[in-house]
Amino acid sequence: xxxxxxxxxxxxxAGIAGISAAVKAGRSGVSVLLIEQYGFVGGMxxxxxxxxxxxxxxxxxxxxxxxxxxxxxxxxxxxxxxxNGFFANAFRSASYHLLKEAGCTILLHSIIxxxxxxxxxxxxxxxxxxxxxFTIKGKIFIDTSGDAQLLFLADLPWVKGDEKTGxxxxxxxxxxxxxxxxxxxxxxAARNKSDFFDWMDYNFDFTxxxxxxxxxxxxxxxxxxxxxxxxxxxxFFTTLPESGEGSFNTSNILELDGSSSIDLTKAELVGRNQVxxxxxxxxxxxxxxxxxxxxxxAPQVGIRExxxxxxxxVVSGDDIKRGSKxxxxxxxxxxxxDIHGQKDENSRMxxxxxxxxxxxxxxxxxxxxADNVLVAGRCISSTREGHSALRIQxxxxxxxxxxxxxxxxxxxxxxxxxxIGYKKVQELVSNNISK
Ligand SMILES: Cc1cc2nc3c(=O)[nH]c(=O)nc-3n(C[C@H](O)[C@H](O)[C@H](O)COP(=O)(O)OP(=O)(O)OC[C@H]3O[C@@H](n4cnc5c(N)ncnc54)[C@H](O)[C@@H]3O)c2cc1C
Numbered sequence: 001x002x003x004x005x006x007x008x009x010x011x012x013x014a015g016i017a018g019i020s021a022a023v024k025a026g027r028s029g030v031s032v033l034l035i036e037q038y039g040f041v042g043g044m045x046x047x048x049x050x051x052x053x054x055x056x057x058x059x060x061x062x063x064x065x066x067x068x069x070x071x072x073x074x075x076x077x078x079x080x081x082x083x084n085g086f087f088a089n090a091f092r093s094a095s096y097h098l099l100k101e102a103g104c105t106i107l108l109h110s111i112i113x114x115x116x117x118x119x120x121x122x123x124x125x126x127x128x129x130x131x132x133x134f135t136i137k138g139k140i141f142i143d144t145s146g147d148a149q150l151l152f153l154a155d156l157p158w159v160k161g162d163e164k165t166g167x168x169x170x171x172x173x174x175x176x177x178x179x180x181x182x183x184x185x186x187x188x189a190a191r192n193k194s195d196f197f198d199w200m201d202y203n204f205d206f207t208x209x210x211x212x213x214x215x216x217x218x219x220x221x222x223x224x225x226x227x228x229x230x231x232x233x234x235x236f237f238t239t240l241p242e243s244g245e246g247s248f249n250t251s252n253i254l255e256l257d258g259s260s261s262i263d264l265t266k267a268e269l270v271g272r273n274q275v276x277x278x279x280x281x282x283x284x285x286x287x288x289x290x291x292x293x294x295x296x297x298a299p300q301v302g303i304r305e306x307x308x309x310x311x312x313x314v315v316s317g318d319d320i321k322r323g324s325k326x327x328x329x330x331x332x333x334x335x336x337x338d339i340h341g342q343k344d345e346n347s348r349m350x351x352x353x354x355x356x357x358x359x360x361x362x363x364x365x366x367x368x369x370a371d372n373v374l375v376a377g378r379c380i381s382s383t384r385e386g387h388s389a390l391r392i393q394x395x396x397x398x399x400x401x402x403x404x405x406x407x408x409x410x411x412x413x414x415x416x417x418x419x420i421g422y423k424k425v426q427e428l429v430s431n432n433i434s435k
Contacts, residue, residue: 003107003129003136007033008411009404010125010138012112015043016393017377017400018144019095020067024404024428026102030411033136034104035127037111038299041095042088043146045393049174049298051247052085052209052238054335056394058357063332065431067404068397070098082241083209088298090241112145115154120371122154139372140407140417144400146378147259148307157310157368160259162384169304169388170340171253173271176295177237177279180244185212185288197234210239212246218285228277229270235278245295250278254343258303267301304340308387309375313363317385320358321350328422329359330405331398331432339388348388359433360390362422365403371416374407376400398432405429 009025011018014036022034034041044050053072056064071094075081080090099106107127114126116135124137143150148158161168186204189196189212196214204210213236222228231254237246251274256263275297282289317337318324334357341347352358364381367373375381377396390399405428410417426433 001105003105003134004031005135006137007031007105008138009033009140009142009407010035010136011142011144012125012150013043013143013145014041014106015144015146015377015396016045016071017396018043018142019071019099020397020400021142021144021376021404021407022104023067023070023098023102024401025408026099026104028405028408028412030408032102032104033107033138034099035107035110035112037109039108040092041099041106041108042091044302045091046088047298047300048302049088049176049247050302050393051088051240052083053394054392056334058334059355063334063357063432064394064398066398066429067098067401068394071095071397074098080241082239085209085238085240085247087241112149112153115150117154120369122150122370122373125150139411140374141372142374142376142403142407143309143379144375144377146303146306148309148375148379150373151309151367151375151379152307154370154373156370156373158307159310160307161305165345167342167345168257168306170342171256171258171267171271171304172249172302172340173251173253173268173275174298174302175248175275175279176240176245177248177282177292178242178245178295180246180292181288181290182206182210182239182244183288185286186210188287189214212237215286218281222277222281228281229274232274232278235282248278251275252340253301257306258301259306264301271301272297304391305378305384305387307379309367309379309381311364311368311375311381312366313361313381315360315364315380315382315386315390317383320386320389321352323352323356323358325359326361328362329433330362330365330402330422330425330429331360331395332357332434333360333390333392333395333398334358335389335392335395337385337388339385360395360399362402362406362425365399365406366417371418372410374403374417376403398429401432402429
């Protein structure tokens with residue numbers, strides 16, 4: 001691979017939003033550079049080991065298709081996906097395959113360290129490559145860093161946390177266990193329903209993904225006996241493609257900011273300690289876990305929320321709850337407000353009315369005071385409530401794909417992003433919007 005000093009489209013951050021943006025733009029024939037600080041792509045989907053994909057279907061209609069379905073199809077080919085649950089490894093190889101096919105250049109192990117800007121245009125970014133700084137020019141920049149890192153470096157508008165309190169959602173270190181006796185686990189849950197969340201479905205189908213969440217009395221007792229951190233509130237896992245394997249979304253790390261290296265360092269240590277405590281509890285006390293073992297912890301702690309862009313439109317919690325529709329819709333979602341509470345803050349899960357969905361306007365991808373910068377995924381322009389719904393993987397992919405389409409149109413017509421009519425973008429993402 002050779003690295004050029006100029007690309008049509010530069011995508012910062014190779015999570016699902018960045019991958020989808022790069023693949024979409026690359027498929028249209030423009031030159032694309034996708035930059036990632038880690039040695040592998042996937043962001044929260046791999047580094048954070050987040051599985052499964054959240055709900056994105058209403059009345060039998062799948063709301064997110066396009067690049068997202070291509071990722072799913074590639075993972076299924078590798079037997080890396082069951083139902084909506086998947087292995088991080090399958091996500092990585094599916095993404096590499098699609099990025100290569102789309103002709104994108106991928107630059108791993110490279111962190112962007114500065115940005116040059118003239119008036120309202122970002123002109124270049126600087127990356128630390130092979131021990132020296134390397135400056136790369138671009139026509140359009142897409143910030144899919146999760147932390148709005150490009151906006152931060154370019155002094156473009158962003159906000160962070162709750163509008164009143166400044167609080168950020170809790171962090172979670174995912175882990176994976178093997179050799180779980182699922183029959184015993186599910187029989188135990190069915191016999192002790194009051195000890196589990198009331199949303200649990202007890203019609204267990206072992207050919208699909210199974211979710212188990214609760215063990216409240218074990219957690220309470222372990223906290224009282226000081227065997228478990230009081231931050232852990234319940235044990236939650238979903239099954240994975242390999243029989244007997246579970247992916248645990250259980251640790252709960254509070255009062256730390258996922259965009260600070262110092263806080264993240266603390267979070268990694270706190271998270272690993274909690275994982276050790278939970279694994280010990282499961283093996284010693286919970287039927288079905290007697291012969292289980294810890295397979296791995298995620299390479300990095302999972303971050304739900306940091307900076308968000310301030311864009312031409314700010315998607316609000318009301319837009320989510322009332323299922324707002326927009327003329328310039330470029331994506332849809334049906335996942336509700338989901339805030340994992342901080343210390344002294346209640347968690348919130350508020351669903352949409354049955355069968356309803358919302359649309360996401362193209363204006364939420366356009367950053368204020370910036371002529372050639374787009375945002376997608378976790379960086380999307382939204383309130384804290386709006387963000388808590390839009391952040392899930394399928395929606396992040398759809399907003400990323402729309403950015404890729406818009407960026408390619410702007411490059412091909414040598415126009416400003418704001419002079420590209422939304423109808424042209426809608427034609428390119430027609431699979432992801434209402435007919
Ligand atoms: C604990 C937890 C549980 C979740 N559960 C679910 C779930 O069950 N289902 C679901 O669908 N979603 C879930 N989500 C949400 C979802 O995983 C994420 O919001 C989504 O994957 C975000 O994708 P993204 O591409 O916007 O950002 P990210 O995946 O965060 O990707 C950003 C990328 O940018 C890179 N980057 C950052 N800064 C730089 C820089 N300066 N230079 C170069 N690269 C940089 C990062 O390394 C990363 O790879 C969960 C999230 C968490 C944390």
